[in-house]
Amino acid sequence: MRFNILKRFYAIVFLTLVVIISAGLLSLTYSLTAEQIKLRQHEQFLGYLAEMFPEMTNFEYNDELYYVYDGALLLGYAFTAGKAGYSGDINIMVGLSDKETVKGVLIISQTETPGIGTRILEEPFISQFAGMNVNDLKLRSEGGQADTITGATVSSKAVIEAISQAAVEKLAGINGQDE
Amino acid sequence: MQLVAAIFLVALIGLLCGLAIYIVYIRVPHKVPGLGKIDEINKLLPGMNCGACGYAGCFAFAQEVSRNPQMASQASCPMLLGNDEVIKQLEIALGVSIDTESMNRKAMLHCKGNSENLFDYSGSQSCKAASLLAGGFKRCPYACLGLGDCIHACKYHAISIDKNRGIAVIDYVKCTGCALCVRECPQNLISMVSGRSKVSYRCNYTEIRVIPGRERCDNGCIHCRKCFAACKYDAIVWNKEKAIPEFDSARCTLCGECLTVCPTGTLEFFQPAELIPSQKP
């Protein structure tokens, strides 16, 4: 009788066994690669930060805001912004030379349609932000200075909105922190 | 530590899934009422789902037959024709005797395809579409257009196109009498005849709709009745309303007299070549 029960429930036992083994294997690989991924992401970010502030020697980081220093001199601030574009998330890094003016904008990762969406990386669009006043960081139609790329409206609009939203939050942080 | 909990929970999901499949596998009523019998009959049937018997596939036919068994004898299921032992098993299963005579049928095409094209048709390659265009592109409005609607319908690949005459040719041996092609032909050129018929009347022209500029081809029957007069075994009966000969396959001896005497060559042997005595060398 006992064997019969095992025989009948064999299918369930087998499936559960396979699931346990696969879940175990996965957790193993996950724990192996987890800090590697974090390290990789951090490294990548540092690279972008250095690109934004070439003379940076060290930086402080608290509540998602980077304070960039050259020795003791405060060079500026930097923060990340992210929004869903046409076919995936777009992550952006925004650098401020001081509380008002934008130093520059860098696209960290995007999976837009190559040739169309990827034009947000190219010259006219990406460099328009440098030197722009912080509260102009809105669409031209909404009273700001930033304009989208014809033909890639979804992607470029996503970038501008991401920057403007993040700027508003972070500036509140900086001003609040100064007072 | 959290990973171990995650593994445990995912394993739990796996267990639940396995359990769900198992329960459905056991609890859902294994047998649709009477499925056993239907399954048994279904196994005997060819499983081609050709629809010749008029039902949506062999399983539906099995359901119908298991409900009223006498219906089986007029069933035009082609595969049952050939092998007798399947019919015997079916008779046992249904508890009724099936006479196979009424089952043995073949498809016959009533056209020799000798009428030339009136215009060069390059539209949709289907007889139904072509026949909508002023009754087709052939001089004779009843002629076979040779675009193969019947070929697509035939599940036994018994019909092919005769390239030089441009008409369909039905292979006597492969044809299982499933009658699927009859519905497909827009010119209703194909009719089901008994498997034993010897001579075929290869013309479909009737005076019902006379269209100016359109007439029968050289092989069209001119209703001269010579074949009726020439037949020594009076195997031909003259149908007065339609004015066409009808053949009694029991009396016909395949002597070929009517074929030679017919001025337009409308008649042809229907049996495969090797069965026709007069054509042997």
Added chain:
Amino acid sequence: MGKWFKEFAKGLVVSNPIFVLALGLCPSLAVTNSLDNALGMSAAVIFVLLCSNVLVALIRTWVASIVRIPVFIVIIATFVTMVSLTFEAYVPALYESLGIYLPLIVVNCIILGRAEAFASRNRLSLAVADALGMGLGFMLALIIIAVIRETLGSGSLSLFEHVLFSLPVLKEQPVSLFLLPAGAFLVIGLLLAAFRRMGLIKNE
């Protein structure tokens, strides 16, 4: 030995997964807009296809038939997630560009198709042959499509960041249709017709 090679060669041209079986189209259309992506994706598919065919062939006698499909698909999903984790850790650039299509290799019809149709019914060595054949056939097809799409779509063909060649006129105004999904359909359709015309693949 002959049988092994026949199974292997079958996957390359005669029953090429993309052109003949029309399986595994989802990733192949999306990632063939650049040669690097295509190579990355085919490497991942070959690895997963090989491992899953081997494992499926090994356990085919023990697996209970009711749970056959869930078990196979869990095995494939495990391999794919491992591949995607390692890619994310060690080859992030490729991981970014493959995007959602990397986890979708799990439901890539070739892998479960071969596991279900072939590996679970043949012995190990044939399963390996089939996996390699199908994998290389997939890679071959992906490379051909990627070369055409990238050259026409972006005017130049680059392999791992160094440009192989670039077409003079197309460099300025590339035909960006080919980078769009519709372009991928076009390329595969015309290629398939060309292969049939050349007699490589038999007509329907």
Added chain:
Amino acid sequence: MSNILTIFVGMALINNFVLVKFLGLCPFFGVSKKLSNAASMGLAVTFVMFLASAVTWPITHYILAPLEAEFMSTVTYILVIATLVQIMELFIMRTNYGLYSAFGIYLALITTNCAVLGVTLVNARESFSFIESLASALGAGAGFALVLVIMSGIRERLGMSDIPKSMKGLPVAFLVAALLGLAFSGFSGMV
């Protein structure tokens, strides 16, 4: 309420699963020869997508998220989908054998359908609420069925038309898909 509608329309038309997101192409070419098959396949896939989203949402939010085991989401989702399809197959086979034989191989094909797993992954990535993920599943299913029916209508018509020998069948289906893809990319600006 309007948010759910935008998600439904968004999934059905704007980022239609087959022609914009490129998921579920294998059955798309395999099944679209006959209109009746395409319609029943579309229905079956929508049903499985709905059930799958309903089941995977609690798993994501109450099991995977709190334990930060997102990397296991693919395995668990595909396990749930395979089980659902298996149960549906057993259920249909037992109760309505005629429909089962009509479906034939296509039922098993749903498991390997990238669109179904795609829906669950998108639901997780967009972190929809329960109702929203059901709406997105229905939208994706409706989009899939819509495109499948359009494609099979065209392919049946093409079956009879005068096409060069080497283009017949699959190649012409790809070209039709290309044109449909372009047409559907026209929706992209709507939402």
